[in-house]
Amino acid sequence: MKDVMLGLCFMVAGIVTIYVARQYPTMPSLQFGPSLFPSLIGGGFFIGGLVLAASQFSTLRQRASEGHVVLRPDFQAILVSLLPCGLIVFYILASDYLGTAISLATMMFVLMLARKTQWLLALGVSVAASLVIYFIFSRYLLIPLPEGLLSVRG
Amino acid sequence: MDALLQGLQLVFNGQTMLVILAAAAFGIFVGAVPGLTATMAVALLVPITFYMDPTPAIAAIVTTSAMAIFAGDIPGTYLNIPGTPASAAYVGESSQLAKKGRARETLGTNLVCSVFGGLFGTVILVFVSPSLAEVALKFSSYEYFWLALLGLSSSIFISIGSKAKAFLSLMIGLLLSTVGLDMMSGAPRFTFGIPDLMAGINFIPVMIGMFALNEIMSFYGSRIETRNPPALSKDKVFGQVPTHVKKYWRNMLRGSSIGTLIGALPGAGADIAAWIAYAAGKSRSKDKAAYGTGHIEGIVDASSANNSGISGAWVPALVFGIPGDSITAIVIGVLYMKGMNPGPTIFMEGSGLVYSLFVVFFVANLIMLPIGYIAIRSAKVFILTPRKILMPIILCFCIVGAFSINNSITDVWIMLLVGLVAFILARCDFPMAPAILGLVLGTTLENSFMSSMLKSNGDLLSFFSRPISAGLGALVILIWLLPLFARLYRRARGGSRDQSPRTP
Numbered sequence: 001m002k003d004v005m006l007g008l009c010f011m012v013a014g015i016v017t018i019y020v021a022r023q024y025p026t027m028p029s030l031q032f033g034p035s036l037f038p039s040l041i042g043g044g045f046f047i048g049g050l051v052l053a054a055s056q057f058s059t060l061r062q063r064a065s066e067g068h069v070v071l072r073p074d075f076q077a078i079l080v081s082l083l084p085c086g087l088i089v090f091y092i093l094a095s096d097y098l099g100t101a102i103s104l105a106t107m108m109f110v111l112m113l114a115r116k117t118q119w120l121l122a123l124g125v126s127v128a129a130s131l132v133i134y135f136i137f138s139r140y141l142l143i144p145l146p147e148g149l150l151s152v153r154g
Numbered sequence: 155m156d157a158l159l160q161g162l163q164l165v166f167n168g169q170t171m172l173v174i175l176a177a178a179a180f181g182i183f184v185g186a187v188p189g190l191t192a193t194m195a196v197a198l199l200v201p202i203t204f205y206m207d208p209t210p211a212i213a214a215i216v217t218t219s220a221m222a223i224f225a226g227d228i229p230g231t232y233l234n235i236p237g238t239p240a241s242a243a244y245v246g247e248s249s250q251l252a253k254k255g256r257a258r259e260t261l262g263t264n265l266v267c268s269v270f271g272g273l274f275g276t277v278i279l280v281f282v283s284p285s286l287a288e289v290a291l292k293f294s295s296y297e298y299f300w301l302a303l304l305g306l307s308s309s310i311f312i313s314i315g316s317k318a319k320a321f322l323s324l325m326i327g328l329l330l331s332t333v334g335l336d337m338m339s340g341a342p343r344f345t346f347g348i349p350d351l352m353a354g355i356n357f358i359p360v361m362i363g364m365f366a367l368n369e370i371m372s373f374y375g376s377r378i379e380t381r382n383p384p385a386l387s388k389d390k391v392f393g394q395v396p397t398h399v400k401k402y403w404r405n406m407l408r409g410s411s412i413g414t415l416i417g418a419l420p421g422a423g424a425d426i427a428a429w430i431a432y433a434a435g436k437s438r439s440k441d442k443a444a445y446g447t448g449h450i451e452g453i454v455d456a457s458s459a460n461n462s463g464i465s466g467a468w469v470p471a472l473v474f475g476i477p478g479d480s481i482t483a484i485v486i487g488v489l490y491m492k493g494m495n496p497g498p499t500i501f502m503e504g505s506g507l508v509y510s511l512f513v514v515f516f517v518a519n520l521i522m523l524p525i526g527y528i529a530i531r532s533a534k535v536f537i538l539t540p541r542k543i544l545m546p547i548i549l550c551f552c553i554v555g556a557f558s559i560n561n562s563i564t565d566v567w568i569m570l571l572v573g574l575v576a577f578i579l580a581r582c583d584f585p586m587a588p589a590i591l592g593l594v595l596g597t598t599l600e601n602s603f604m605s606s607m608l609k610s611n612g613d614l615l616s617f618f619s620r621p622i623s624a625g626l627g628a629l630v631i632l633i634w635l636l637p638l639f640a641r642l643y644r645r646a647r648g649g650s651r652d653q654s655p656r657t658p
Contacts, residue, residue, distance in 0.1 A: 006579075024343060033338070033339055034336035034339050037328070037599075038343060041328050041332070044321065049322065051318045078375065080374045081371045081374045081577070085367075088570045092563055104554075108546035108549075111374075115542035115545075116542075117543060125543055125547075133554055141558065142205075143554070144561055
């Protein structure tokens with residue numbers, strides 16, 4: 001089932017890619033230009049997606065006729081696996097105000113609690129690790145990480 | 155000779171040696187914790203090497219990857235969970251041996267085979283790549299087009315599982331490579347008005363997303379955490395090694411040769427090298443029945459192969475700028491950043507840099523012996539490191555690392571989006587190697603095609619007008635037709651078998 005859906009997604013992506021690529025200019029001396037490769041890739045998406053969907057569709061029908069039970073995806077597990085992504089968005093939005101060190105410490109603390117770490121241990125490790133990372137990158141490697149709230153004090 | 159001395163001087167100084175030692179410890183740790191791969195280690199290392207001189211930067215990457223591939227055997231032996239995918243081929247054998255109380259003996263043999271394989275691959279790298287480079291000097295855009303296409307094609311045909319998925323994965327990589335200003339016409343493509351995308355997509359954030367964020371997400375998606383501390387055996391690490399080496403030296407040589415060759419093929423890395431060497435060892439073995447029950451012979455083949463594959467992958471990366479595996483895909487980016495542009499001229503410049511690279515390979519593989527020994531003795535530390543504490547820290551490294559390449563938050567977005575897509579695709583069994591290869595080689599493929607077309611006024615036949623180019627073109631077409639030939643051959647054989655009873 002997953003493969004059929006993905007195949008269809010790839011086919012749509014292929015059509016969109018070709019459509020966008022058609023707007024690019026062509027080279028003066030040749031009939032093709034910057035649109036050639038994106039169009040070929042779009043075509044590749046479409047054909048690959050078609051092959052994937054078609055090949056899986058036949059096995060799916062075969063299974064359905066044999067009376068196989070389709071497994072339901074574990075939605076809770078999928079939600080938990082999206083937690084790191086949500087926290088990255090949190091970092092992107094909050095780091096300018098909170099600063100890198102505090103944002104990272106918050107992220108790590110939440111993630112460790114999500115996996116049932118003792119809260120005292122989680123707090124200690126996240127504060128220590130975020131300070132170490134912050135100082136390695138901003139002081140030793142001279143990356144301009146946002147300082148945020150910490151800059152007011154020092 | 156001067157260049158060699160200069161190279162030695164670049165490696166044997168305090169800073170580089172210190173970097174090698176630190177990278178060795180880092181590599182052992184990452185390799186030995188299941189779920190953290192060698193590629194991930196290297197991707198996370200790049201932001202830090204960014205600020206080093208070329209030699210220590212390369213040394214850090216070479217040492218980390220070699221160590222991580224060996225260290226993947228440690229949890230494989232004790233827990234039956236491969237530390238890196240490269241140990242997956244023989245994890246069954248080694249865990250069976252551990253159950254018999256021979257864990258340290260197994261790891262000791264692993265270590266010696268890894269060192270041997272790594273050194274073997276290095277010798278091939280040192281002797282083959284300069285002569286290959288002389289051939290490559292004659293290459294023009296026609297040959298580079300075919301070479302890039304050859305790499306991309308072999309990455310699909312060597313992949314395990316659905317070829318349609320490998321092809322789609324490749325297309326994603328190629329599409330990412332077209333983002334930014336077109337080199338020929340200067341037209342912006344897929345930039346969506348974001349100025350940071352004009353220069354194209356930097357692939358370090360892509361690699362971090364694909365290998366690190368993807369792993370972190372699948373860790374939170376799974377629910378397995380508790381691991382029982384295994385009973386650690388107390389046998390001697392190197393006690394039985396001389397006997398094994400004496401008995402199986404042919405396997406070591408065969409495994410290393412297979413590993414170097416597979417490693418040098420674009421798209422196939424240490425993991426595929428180990429699988430193929432294991433299968434080859436089994437088919438040639440005198441006691442095939444012992445395989446799968448804890449037989450040291452299978453470990454010898456595959457363990458030599460995965461470390462030689464790491465060195466072998468550097469041959470096409472240095473000579474042609476075409477990565478042999480996902481680690482060298484990152485390395486090529488680092489080499490460009492350090493001003494050591496990969497390609498045949500790297501051997502002609504006469505500076506000590508290339509020699510220092512070769513020396514680094516020898517040092518990294520030799521240092522594996524003592525450091526690996528310490529790691530085997532203290533295996534318990536790695537096995538019991540809780541991933542629920544480690545994974546959040548790695549996520550922070552991902553964010554800061556992706557940001558630090560260009561000091562731009564756009565790269566963090568790219569890492570996030572790529573990680574999400576990679577997570578979905580990996581759950582549906584899409585291979586990742588073709589995507590990386592597509593991203594790295596996409597620009598070479600397009601630019602060499604376009605400049606060849608401009609030179610020949612759009613005549614497609616010009617791709618077959620030069621002898622080397624025609625040869626490479628024929629090879630590419632042969633690879634494409636190979637599945638068809640294989641099917642016809644099978645059908646012909648099947649057909650003849652069907653008819654055989656009827657023939658008198």
